Amino acid sequence: MSDVMLEVKGLKASYGQVDVLRGVELEVRTGEVCVILGANGAGKTTTLRSICNMPIVASSGVVKFAGTDISKSDTGAIVGQGMAHVPQGRGTFPELSTIENLQLGAYVRTDNEVEDDIDRWFQMFPVLKDRKDQAAGSLSGGEQQMLAVSRALMSRPKLLLLDEPSLGLAPIIIEDLFSTFKQINEDEGTTMLIVEQNANLALSIAQSAYVLETGSIALSGPAAQLRDDPAVQEAYLGA
Amino acid sequence: MTLFLQRVIDGLQNGAIYSVVAIPMVLIFKATTLINFAQGELAMLGAFFCFVFAVQVWSVPVAIAAILAMILAALLGMGIERTMLRSFDPTDHLPVVLITLGIFYIVNAFAGDIWNYQVQPDVPNLFPFADGTTVLMQSETNRLGLRIQHDSIAIILSLLVMLGVLHLILNKTKMGLAFRGVSSNTESSRLVGIRVGRILSFGWALACAFGALGAIIVAPRIQLQPNMMLFVLVYALAAAAFGGLDSVGGAAIGGFVIGLLNSVVLGYVADIGVMSSLTAAPLVMPVIVLLVVLWFKPSGLFGTKTIERV
Numbered sequence: 001m002s003d004v005m006l007e008v009k010g011l012k013a014s015y016g017q018v019d020v021l022r023g024v025e026l027e028v029r030t031g032e033v034c035v036i037l038g039a040n041g042a043g044k045t046t047t048l049r050s051i052c053n054m055p056i057v058a059s060s061g062v063v064k065f066a067g068t069d070i071s072k073s074d075t076g077a078i079v080g081q082g083m084a085h086v087p088q089g090r091g092t093f094p095e096l097s098t099i100e101n102l103q104l105g106a107y108v109r110t111d112n113e114v115e116d117d118i119d120r121w122f123q124m125f126p127v128l129k130d131r132k133d134q135a136a137g138s139l140s141g142g143e144q145q146m147l148a149v150s151r152a153l154m155s156r157p158k159l160l161l162l163d164e165p166s167l168g169l170a171p172i173i174i175e176d177l178f179s180t181f182k183q184i185n186e187d188e189g190t191t192m193l194i195v196e197q198n199a200n201l202a203l204s205i206a207q208s209a210y211v212l213e214t215g216s217i218a219l220s221g222p223a224a225q226l227r228d229d230p231a232v233q234e235a236y237l238g239a
Numbered sequence: 240m241t242l243f244l245q246r247v248i249d250g251l252q253n254g255a256i257y258s259v260v261a262i263p264m265v266l267i268f269k270a271t272t273l274i275n276f277a278q279g280e281l282a283m284l285g286a287f288f289c290f291v292f293a294v295q296v297w298s299v300p301v302a303i304a305a306i307l308a309m310i311l312a313a314l315l316g317m318g319i320e321r322t323m324l325r326s327f328d329p330t331d332h333l334p335v336v337l338i339t340l341g342i343f344y345i346v347n348a349f350a351g352d353i354w355n356y357q358v359q360p361d362v363p364n365l366f367p368f369a370d371g372t373t374v375l376m377q378s379e380t381n382r383l384g385l386r387i388q389h390d391s392i393a394i395i396l397s398l399l400v401m402l403g404v405l406h407l408i409l410n411k412t413k414m415g416l417a418f419r420g421v422s423s424n425t426e427s428s429r430l431v432g433i434r435v436g437r438i439l440s441f442g443w444a445l446a447c448a449f450g451a452l453g454a455i456i457v458a459p460r461i462q463l464q465p466n467m468m469l470f471v472l473v474y475a476l477a478a479a480a481f482g483g484l485d486s487v488g489g490a491a492i493g494g495f496v497i498g499l500l501n502s503v504v505l506g507y508v509a510d511i512g513v514m515s516s517l518t519a520a521p522l523v524m525p526v527i528v529l530l531v532v533l534w535f536k537p538s539g540l541f542g543t544k545t546i547e548r549v
Contacts, residue, residue: 054429079432091430093423095543096416104420107413108432155431 005030005159005191011061013050020046022215033185033192035202037236038212044195045088048161052078052085080108084157088164090148094137098128101136101147105154121150142173162194178205199236203227241385246506252391254498255398259453260475261490263446269422269485270442273335277342278450279468284346285312285451286458293363301363305455309448316447317440350465359463365456366393390460397456405487477525480532483542497525
């Protein structure tokens with residue numbers, strides 16, 4: 001197993017005529033939490049979507065996942081190789097029940113421990129257990145985010161991509177959620193790449209960080225170092 | 240009283256026919272959120288396949304001919320999805336719906352070319368008991384009595400079996416769960432590793448197989464000929480819309496409601512028939528239902544209202 005979980009080189013993406021990414025370079029090491037900061041429209045979401053080759057964007061560049069080039073692979077195949085993505089706006093199945101959402105999360109798996117894993121995430125997020133037969137669309141925003149994260153973890157990913165998990169949630173729920181991410185990272189060894197506007201919180205659980213500005217990486221380094229960087233403090237930490 | 244009962248029974252009998260055509264439409268709608276106008280014609284083709292196997296060419300037993308026809312129809316459905324529809328952006332409905340209309344005409348003309356636009360004699364019943372009629376409440380003053388055609392019972396029974404099998408496939412299998420996932424959220428489906436294209440193929444195969452089965456069962460009743468589904472399609476569409484387009488059970492109930500309304504209302508309000516005084520006169524009813532549903536409850540009685548909490 002290589003030390004580098006994800007390697008992105010010269011990633012470019014555009015929506016029609018509009019260039020969104022102009023050669024993004026980044027690296028996520030195995031076992032770490034890495035965060036991408038950036039203002040609205042900097043291309044954070046597009047970066048994640050291009051990494052797992054989701055439709056609509058036209059992208060080019062090299063994406064290597066655990067040593068294999070996945071730039072041309074189908075999204076479904078990438079998931080099969082161990083990458084899970086929690087898209088912005090939750091990405092659950094609103095008409096299906098909580099438990100069916102989790103079962104679908106394990107779609108790529110063929111082992112028989114799916115039920116055990118469901119129990120495990122029910123323990124982590126007890127409220128989901130109370131809602132297990134309820135349609136996902138009827139859960140509150142925070143519950144849906146927990147469901148989306150557990151759904152992604154059900155595939156037993158090596159790498160978890162999280163796209164603005166704090167969006168639209170109350171501060172206290174956000175703090176809980178991030179401490180859960182930290183716990184999952186430590187307990188399961190799941191590598192995480194988090195895109196976040198809530199820079200303070202994200203940097204507090206991350207080991208490394210990147211700052212994305214108008215489609216390319218403007219700054220990068222260990223999370224602690226970026227937290228002390230005056231430019232980052234001014235732009236993203238409200239200092 | 241007997242006349243009223245007869246109208247109710249007729250309504251239920253016809254309603255079952257609308258249901259069996261509406262259910263496959265709902266399956267396609269669930270998978271792709273588009274209305275497949277070719278559904279009736281593809282089902283008609285399935286009935287002809289069965290006829291060819293059982294009567295015209297090979298004279299195999301009807302049940303086997305029906306299974307062969309269902310398999311053939313499923314393959315045809317998969318082929319259509321793969322070659323004609325897959326390359327289009329599924330969120331852009333107009334081209335896709337127009338293609339299904341095109342398929343409607345192509346299949347109709349194709350069947351007309353091969354089998355002529357005339358009623359085929361000796362169409363076999365899938366169920367041996369389906370020939371014949373039971374007459375109840377016959378008396379001196381009421382010679383006609385209350386007539387229940389046995390094939391209607393066969394149609395209703397098949398409808399129930401169809402519903403049961405679909406329920407099992409959709410709710411108890413991994414493929415069915417994936418199908419409902421794609422129906423609920425295509426993007427999330429990709430993100431859990433579902434090959435969406437394969438699921439769409441599966442949806443088309445399922446819809447076409449069940450469509451063929453429905454047509455095979457109703458063919459002896461509504462007569463096997465290339466235009467057999469022309470009017471039924473309008474009723475089925477109204478039934479599906481009434482039930483909520485994405486609800487299989489709703490479509491089944493919708494079929495019976497349309498059937499009942501049609502037979503009872505037209506029975507007593509003859510003027511609707513006189514108004515248009517054409518063979519298509521009874522078509523007024525489903526169109527009225529369609530309009531009322533779309534005006535007052537576009538999601539239908541059992542359909543999913545788009546629920547979203549952010």
